Amino acid sequence: MRELQKRPTIHDVARLAGVSASTVSNALNGKGYIRESTRKAILDAAERLSYRPSAVARSLKAQQSRILGFFVSDMSGPVYSEIIAGAARKAEENGYEIVICNSHSREDRVLSSLLSYKMLDGSLVMSPELEDDVLRELARTLFPVVALDRDIDGERLGCVLMDNASSAYGIARLFRERGYDRIGYIGPNPEYRFMHDVQDRNRGFLAGVRDFGLDLPEERYRFGGFTMESGHVCMSDLLALPVRPRAVFAANDEMALGALRALKEKGLRVPDDVAVVGFDDILVSSYVSPRLSTVRRPCLTLGGIAVDLLFGLMKARKSHRLLLPTEIVLRESFT
Amino acid sequence: MRELQKRPTIHDVARLAGVSASTVSNALNGKGYIRESTRKAILDAAERLSYRPSAVARSLKAQQSRILGFFVSDMSGPVYSEIIAGAARKAEENGYEIVICNSHSREDRVLSSLLSYKMLDGSLVMSPELEDDVLRELARTLFPVVALDRDIDGERLGCVLMDNASSAYGIARLFRERGYDRIGYIGPNPEYRFMHDVQDRNRGFLAGVRDFGLDLPEERYRFGGFTMESGHVCMSDLLALPVRPRAVFAANDEMALGALRALKEKGLRVPDDVAVVGFDDILVSSYVSPRLSTVRRPCLTLGGIAVDLLFGLMKARKSHRLLLPTEIVLRESFT
DNA sequence: CTGTTAGCGCCTTCAC
DNA sequence: GTGAAGGCGCTAACAG
Numbered sequence: 001m002r003e004l005q006k007r008p009t010i011h012d013v014a015r016l017a018g019v020s021a022s023t024v025s026n027a028l029n030g031k032g033y034i035r036e037s038t039r040k041a042i043l044d045a046a047e048r049l050s051y052r053p054s055a056v057a058r059s060l061k062a063q064q065s066r067i068l069g070f071f072v073s074d075m076s077g078p079v080y081s082e083i084i085a086g087a088a089r090k091a092e093e094n095g096y097e098i099v100i101c102n103s104h105s106r107e108d109r110v111l112s113s114l115l116s117y118k119m120l121d122g123s124l125v126m127s128p129e130l131e132d133d134v135l136r137e138l139a140r141t142l143f144p145v146v147a148l149d150r151d152i153d154g155e156r157l158g159c160v161l162m163d164n165a166s167s168a169y170g171i172a173r174l175f176r177e178r179g180y181d182r183i184g185y186i187g188p189n190p191e192y193r194f195m196h197d198v199q200d201r202n203r204g205f206l207a208g209v210r211d212f213g214l215d216l217p218e219e220r221y222r223f224g225g226f227t228m229e230s231g232h233v234c235m236s237d238l239l240a241l242p243v244r245p246r247a248v249f250a251a252n253d254e255m256a257l258g259a260l261r262a263l264k265e266k267g268l269r270v271p272d273d274v275a276v277v278g279f280d281d282i283l284v285s286s287y288v289s290p291r292l293s294t295v296r297r298p299c300l301t302l303g304g305i306a307v308d309l310l311f312g313l314m315k316a317r318k319s320h321r322l323l324l325p326t327e328i329v330l331r332e333s334f335t
Numbered sequence: 336m337r338e339l340q341k342r343p344t345i346h347d348v349a350r351l352a353g354v355s356a357s358t359v360s361n362a363l364n365g366k367g368y369i370r371e372s373t374r375k376a377i378l379d380a381a382e383r384l385s386y387r388p389s390a391v392a393r394s395l396k397a398q399q400s401r402i403l404g405f406f407v408s409d410m411s412g413p414v415y416s417e418i419i420a421g422a423a424r425k426a427e428e429n430g431y432e433i434v435i436c437n438s439h440s441r442e443d444r445v446l447s448s449l450l451s452y453k454m455l456d457g458s459l460v461m462s463p464e465l466e467d468d469v470l471r472e473l474a475r476t477l478f479p480v481v482a483l484d485r486d487i488d489g490e491r492l493g494c495v496l497m498d499n500a501s502s503a504y505g506i507a508r509l510f511r512e513r514g515y516d517r518i519g520y521i522g523p524n525p526e527y528r529f530m531h532d533v534q535d536r537n538r539g540f541l542a543g544v545r546d547f548g549l550d551l552p553e554e555r556y557r558f559g560g561f562t563m564e565s566g567h568v569c570m571s572d573l574l575a576l577p578v579r580p581r582a583v584f585a586a587n588d589e590m591a592l593g594a595l596r597a598l599k600e601k602g603l604r605v606p607d608d609v610a611v612v613g614f615d616d617i618l619v620s621s622y623v624s625p626r627l628s629t630v631r632r633p634c635l636t637l638g639g640i641a642v643d644l645l646f647g648l649m650k651a652r653k654s655h656r657l658l659l660p661t662e663i664v665l666r667e668s669f670t
Numbered sequence: 671c672t673g674t675t676a677g678c679g680c681c682t683t684c685a686c
Numbered sequence: 687g688t689g690a691a692g693g694c695g696c697t698a699a700c701a702g
Binding site (some may be wrong): 009011021022025026029031053056057058059060061062070139 | 694695696697700
Binding site for chain 3 (some may be wrong): 019021022023026032033034035038057061062063138166198
């Protein structure tokens, strides 16, 4: 029965190589001048012991971990992974790593423990669950924070937003221009009121509805939960109405996909009977039939920019607020 | 111009409260007996300074971080997020956290730096990029490792697999039973040979093709890259053939979705003209038209089980190998 | 060129 | 009840 051997430390290497710990440190990190023979001996000893420096000890000494946190609540969405990819690339270019921390739960226990016990040099946040005050507290007491898709400011706190509102507004305009007057809307249910980007979409679209005089009575305004299932239910409800809408805007692609399914089940054609527009331009949206018209958001860019901003916050204390444009993509489901 | 104030340490709290550091430590961690008045003073001081214990220092002292790593390369897939969710839940129940580390790159730099400089107590690995030897090395020198969907064993190394092969074999059997003799296959291109689960599917299906005497000539065996785009291309190629297949098996749902689109573009009906089967049962597969027949894998379960196994490895040195069943789900695209 | 010393922030003895 | 001392593993500063 073998003992659980402890990991070797720099002293073990030093002993084996017959030198001191600091010489080992220097040799391994390429600092200072070291005779080639001792250097060789040290490398050899390290190799023999499979020595790996402890990241924890290093971080303690260096007072930085070179790790950035990315707080997300959901992570399932395709949107997130693209943003993360953008962030990870930029972080890596600068010798940092990104770790994903899921902040799904809203319990206080999580807020005070999960959030405060990390070893991060900074963080990006995409969790609607984390309230503004929590972020401010985080930024104040722990490390700089960049919020994604949420309009917030404060000390050591930046944000980068996507212009959801104007594209949503643009959709309303297009409905008017193309003569789709009698519309339906699958919008965010109250549960999502704390999600900034979602609310932007909502406000933008409703403003457009008003400004362009679209016909959106209460019964054609449904509240969805941003899943395909929810989109399916909402659209089914819409279709059960005595007067059905000619065009429907869903606040994200997943709901729009669910809506397409409901339409299909009722034997209705898209866009001939009912036109549909989503939001996000997730990958699958251009593969379903009919291809979904939607709004594309610069997710990859967003991630990179957010990390840049975070680096800025880590160096200086300046905070920033950036707004990225979005773009309407017309495909088959609405033209 | 305000200085970048450093985070307060336990000594700062001690000074403010007029006690020693160890008393603060005891008070904050509920150890030992402390007079209520000093205790109050300490809590108060900590609050005033917004003191947060340093996770790094703690980990160094405790010789554990209570953090588990989850190495993934892609992360974009819906499959991953479900597994991660399962793992995160189980980890949390035991006072651990999971951080996602992306190991997308195959460079040596990454293998030796990214992998060795972590502060993890253990890790789950779903990166095909990380070769078996790397995992063994990891397990030997750093921390216990549980590989997901990869058949490997070694010291402090466990694995949990999903039975890809028998379901893929089952698909072939179904093709035979339902009279779909002339088939096509969109399988993994050679680039994916290091992905264990994918290879299992491949082997299982090809074994079935042989055993059940299905008609799969070379030109109807295409190599795809597991994206919708790739599935689209492969299916288009298949349809350009003089004799087109009556049923097509794609090695994952994304490719199957791409295939459906190609079929749609050619004006072919599914399953009447060509039947299609995928693999994974991603969420959207039951929403597209026609709904996709596929193979469901117990992803949520997998994550939890993997963490359990990891805990086992962290306590004892025993290693394990688990195999989880999969299930064929028949929907509209093939019945 | 190499070794000694000291300290990063915390916690665990062990005195008092 | 509380404090002083020491050490987790590493590295920077300074001697030698």
